Structures are given as C-alpha cells and as structure tokens.
Amino acid sequence: MKVREDSPQTHSSRHAPMIEDPLRLAVERLRTRTQAEPRLSLKDFVLTLGPEGPVIAALLLALPFLQPFPLLGISTPMGFTISLSGWAMMTNREIWLPRVLGDRQWRSSSIRRTLDFFDGLERRFKVFLRTDPRFQQSGFRRRAGLAICIHGFLLGLPLPLPFSNTLPAWVAVWGGLAVLFASPRAAWAMRATVLINVAYWGGVGYLIVRLAHRIGTWNPWALAEAIGRGLAF
Numbered sequence: 001m002k003v004r005e006d007s008p009q010t011h012s013s014r015h016a017p018m019i020e021d022p023l024r025l026a027v028e029r030l031r032t033r034t035q036a037e038p039r040l041s042l043k044d045f046v047l048t049l050g051p052e053g054p055v056i057a058a059l060l061l062a063l064p065f066l067q068p069f070p071l072l073g074i075s076t077p078m079g080f081t082i083s084l085s086g087w088a089m090m091t092n093r094e095i096w097l098p099r100v101l102g103d104r105q106w107r108s109s110s111i112r113r114t115l116d117f118f119d120g121l122e123r124r125f126k127v128f129l130r131t132d133p134r135f136q137q138s139g140f141r142r143r144a145g146l147a148i149c150i151h152g153f154l155l156g157l158p159l160p161l162p163f164s165n166t167l168p169a170w171v172a173v174w175g176g177l178a179v180l181f182a183s184p185r186a187a188w189a190m191r192a193t194v195l196i197n198v199a200y201w202g203g204v205g206y207l208i209v210r211l212a213h214r215i216g217t218w219n220p221w222a223l224a225e226a227i228g229r230g231l232a233f
Contacts, residue, residue: 009213020034020050022050022051022180023052023056023059023180024150025050026048026049026050026052026053026056027060027118028116029048029049029050030045030048030060030111030115031048031095031112031115033048033108034109034111034112034115035108035112036107037108038107038108039105039106039107039108040057040108040111041102041103041104041105041106042077042081042097042101042102042103042104042106043097043102043103044109045057045106046081046095046097046102050124051127052094052190053085053088053095054085054086054088054089054094054145055085055176055179055180056180057081057082057085057088057095058082058085058086058089058148058152058172058175058176059172059173059175059176059177060087060114060118061078061081061082061172061173062078062082062114062155062168062169062170062173062176063114063117063118063121063169063173063181064078064110064114064117065155065165065168065169066166066167066169066170066173067105067166068162068163068166069097069133069162069165070159070161070162070164071165072158072160075155075156075158076156076157076158077101077104077156078155078156079152079153079154079155079156079157079165079168080101080152080153080156081095081097081152082148082151082152082155082156082172083148083149083150083151083152083153083155083156084096084097084101084145084149085148085149085152086144086145086147086148086150086151086152086172086175087145087149088131088144088145089142089144089148089149089179090141090142090145090149091145092141097123099125100152119193125177125186128185128186129177129181129183129185129186130183130184130185131181131182131183132183132184133182135182135183135184135187140178140179140187141179144175144176144178144179144187144190145175147171147190147194148171148172148175148176151167151168151169151171151172151194151197152168152172154168154170154197154201155168155169158224159204159224160224161204162213163200164204167193167196167197167200168197170193171190171193171197173192174186174187174189174190174193175190178190203211208223211223211226
C-alpha cells in the first residue's frame with residue numbers, strides 16, 4: 001500500500017515531525033494491516049514494509065530483544081531474518097527468505113506491541129539522532145548491512161545466555177536508525193555497540209573453550225546442557 005503525500009495520514013499531528021519518513025509510513029502500514037488480520041507471516045511482514053524493507057525489517061524485528069533475557073523459540077527465526085535483512089542491505093537487494101522462515105507466523109497483537117514500543121523509543125531518540133544531510137550513507141549502508149548480517153546470525157543462535165539477544169539487537173537498531181535518519185550519532189553508537197559485542201562474544205568463546213576442556217567434549221548439546229545447568233567455569 002502506497003501512502004500519497006496528500007493523504008490525511010501524512011497530516012497527523014501526532015507524527016508531524018516525521019511526515020516524509022519511510023520508517024513512519026511503514027509503521028503505519030503495519031499497524032493498519034495488523035488491525036485487519038490476526039496473524040502475519042514474516043514474508044507478509046517484510047512485503048508490507050515497502051522500498052526500505054531490509055533496513056526497517058532489521059530495526060523493527062530487533063526491538064523485542066532489547067531486554068536482557070533471551071527469547072528462546074522466537075529468537076532463531078527473527079535473528080536469521082534480521083541477518084538476511086542485513087545481507088540485503090549490504091548487496092542493495094530485496095530480502096530473500098527461505099520458506100521455513102517466510103511462513104513463520106507472528107501474532108498481530110505482538111506486532112502492535114512492538115510498534116507501540118517503537119513509538120516510545122522514537123520519542124526518546126529523536127533529539128539524539130539529529131539528521132545530517134552531509135552524512136555519506138553509501139559506504140556506511142554496506143558496512144551497516146554487514147554488521148547487521150553478522151549480529152542477526154548471533155542473535156539467532158539458541159543460547160541460554162543473558163544479553164546474547166540484547167547486544168546483537170542493539171547493533172541492528174542503531175544501524176537501522178543511522179541509515180534511515182542519516183544520523184552520524186547513530187552510526188557512532190552502532191560502532192560502539194559492535195565493539196561491545198566483540199568483547200562479549202570473545203569472552204563467551206573463551207568460556208566455552210574452558211568449559212569444553214572441563215567436561216571433556218566439544219559436543220554442542222553437551223555444552224548447551226552444561227551452560228543451562230549453570231556449570232561454573
């Protein structure tokens with residue numbers, strides 16, 4: 001659905017500062033669709049987003065994971081969809097989703113809660129973002145896409161570790177905001193979050209190596225069970 005410039009929707013006083021923002025228009029399209037349908041597949045979710053689908057998908061799908069605890073069960077399909085969104089950003093193509101991901105259903109009520117959360121997030125970050133027309137996005141968009149692709153994959157790993165969803169999700173959020181709002185501040189925030197992720201995942205890798213030596217196996221199921229039991233390193 002394409003929203004015309006003279007549509008009443010674009011004259012809403014609630015979102016007046018964001019009139020021409022593709023992110024805001026995509027959010028309104030999603031909100032309208034979720035009111036009409038009880039569930040949306042990930043494929044339908046992506047198709048509803050419009051031309052900037054890969055960037056907006058990475059940003060919106062990452063929002064539920066900004067809290068510190070892993071959401072096992074939904075983190076894998078969401079994380080891998082974020083990863084494919086990052087790949088599409090990097091290669092300047094539409095998102096390709098395998099059927100096993102594209103057919104996954106998402107309750108419309110959950111999507112609306114995510115959109116409501118985005119509204120609050122947007123209000124808090126609007127002043128910080130400070131769009132700069134001089135911000136060169138072409139090279140940054142590819143780098144942001146690569147970062148989102150890698151961190152979406154990490155988010156999708158079914159690991160019962162605190163912050164294993166949160167830290168990669170923040171990379172997707174800051175990267176998406178930087179591209180959509182041409183915001184150098186958000187770009188620097190993404191770079192800082194990438195460095196935090198490097199430290200976190202480097203530490204996780206080191207601890208897993210120690211754990212594997214301690215229990216005497218590299219079997220991933222045995223390692224996951226040991227981590228789940230809270231085995232001391």
